[in-house]
Amino acid sequence: MSGVGPATDAGAGPRGAPTAVVLIISGPNLDRLGTRQPGIYGVALLADHVEAAVRTGRRLGLTVEHLQSNHEGDLIEAIHRATGRCAAVVVNAGALSHCSWSLHDALAAFEGVVVELHLSNPAAREPWRHTSVLAAVADGCIAGFGGLGYELAMEAVARLLTRSGKVGP
Ligand code: DQA
Numbered sequence: 001m002s003g004v005g006p007a008t009d010a011g012a013g014p015r016g017a018p019t020a021v022v023l024i025i026s027g028p029n030l031d032r033l034g035t036r037q038p039g040i041y042g043v044a045l046l047a048d049h050v051e052a053a054v055r056t057g058r059r060l061g062l063t064v065e066h067l068q069s070n071h072e073g074d075l076i077e078a079i080h081r082a083t084g085r086c087a088a089v090v091v092n093a094g095a096l097s098h099c100s101w102s103l104h105d106a107l108a109a110f111e112g113v114v115v116e117l118h119l120s121n122p123a124a125r126e127p128w129r130h131t132s133v134l135a136a137v138a139d140g141c142i143a144g145f146g147g148l149g150y151e152l153a154m155e156a157v158a159r160l161l162t163r164s165g166k167v168g169p
Contacts, residue, residue, distance in 0.1 A: 002031065002067075002068050002069075019057075019061050019062055019063040019167075020061070020062050020063065020086075020087035020088070020161055020166065020167045021062075021063045021064075021065060021085065021086045021087060022053075022057060022062050022063065022064050022065070022086065022087065022088045022089070022090060022154065022157055023065045023066075023067065023078065023079075023082045023086045023088070023089045023090070024050060024053055024064060024065070024066045024067070024089075024090045024091075024092075024150075024153075025066075025067055025068075025075055025078055025079070025089060025090070025091045025092070025093065026046055026066065026067070026068035026069075026092055026094075027068075027069070027070075027072075027075055027091075027092060027093035027094035027095070027096045027097070028069075028070045028071075028072075028093075028094045028095060028096060029070065029094050029095070030046050030068055030092060030094055031046060031068050031070065033045055033046045033049070033119075034046075040119075040120050041119050041120060041146075042119065042146050042147060044146075044147050046068060048147065049119075049147050049150045050064070050066045050150070052147060052150045052151050053066075053090070053150040053151065053153065053154050055151075056150070056151045056154040056155065057154050060154060060155070060157075060158040061158075061167065062087075062088075062154060062157065062158060062161075062167075064154075065086070072096055072100055072102060072103065075091075075093065075096070075103060075106075076102055076103060076106045079103075079106040079107060079109075079110055080106065082110060082112070083109065083110055083111065084111075086112060087112050087113065087157075087161055087166055087167065088112050088113035088114070088115065088157040088160070088161065089107065089110055089112065089113070089114050089115070090115045090117055090150075090153045090154070090157065091103075091107065091114065091115070091116055091117065091134065091138075092116075092117040092118060092119070093116075093134060097116065097118070097122070097132045097133070097134050098122070098128060098129055098131055098132060098133065099133060100133060100134075101133055103133075103134060104133045104134055104136070104137055107134060107137040107138070108137045113139055113157055113160045113161060113164075114134075114137060114138045114139055115138060115139060115140060115141070115142060115153045115156050115157055115160075116132060116134050116135060116138040116140070116141040116142070116143075117141070117142050117143070117149050117150070117153045118141070118142070118143035118144070118149070119143075119145075119146050119147070119149060120143070120144060120146075121143050121144030122143060123143070123144075124144070139156075139160055140156060142156065
């Protein structure tokens with residue numbers, strides 16, 4: 001497990017107002033990005049993607065926290081801890097996206113915004129990747145855009161939070 005806690009020093013917005021906290025959750029094997037099947041997942045490290053999300057979040061007035069774990073229970077407990085504290089969860093659960101009803105249930109109980117994220121486009125890959133058990137409890141899914149997806153996910157979070165009146169003008 002790595003990366004618990006704020007991935008940025010941000011804690012206050014441009015006018016000193018507290019920023020909304022976004023928890024990025026990275027599931028099994030995403031710690032291997034950079035060397036893991038680069039033809040599919042690219043050569044950037046997970047830390048590079050998180051940094052892109054932090055940069056985007058800073059521009060949008062969002063504070064990013066990040067947790068990567070290869071263990072399902074760690075991810076579930078991170079979602080439990082996010083409840084009442086984080087405005088949004090961005091989740092790339094790796095292969096757990098396709099089979100973890102426990103993660104589904106944890107996200108179903110999270111009251112904030114949920115964005116499902118994938119570097120690749122699972123719908124264009126093996127049939128077992130075509131189903132996401134998390135899709136039904138996510139506000140939406142960003143897939144197939146590689147590292148750009150982390151920036152797009154932060155944009156989506158900001159728009160959804162603004163629309164719901166939780167942050168922004
Ligand atoms: C992934 C897609 C999943 O099918 C796969 O198991 C992963 C990564 C993606 O980001 O493209 O581990 O979530």
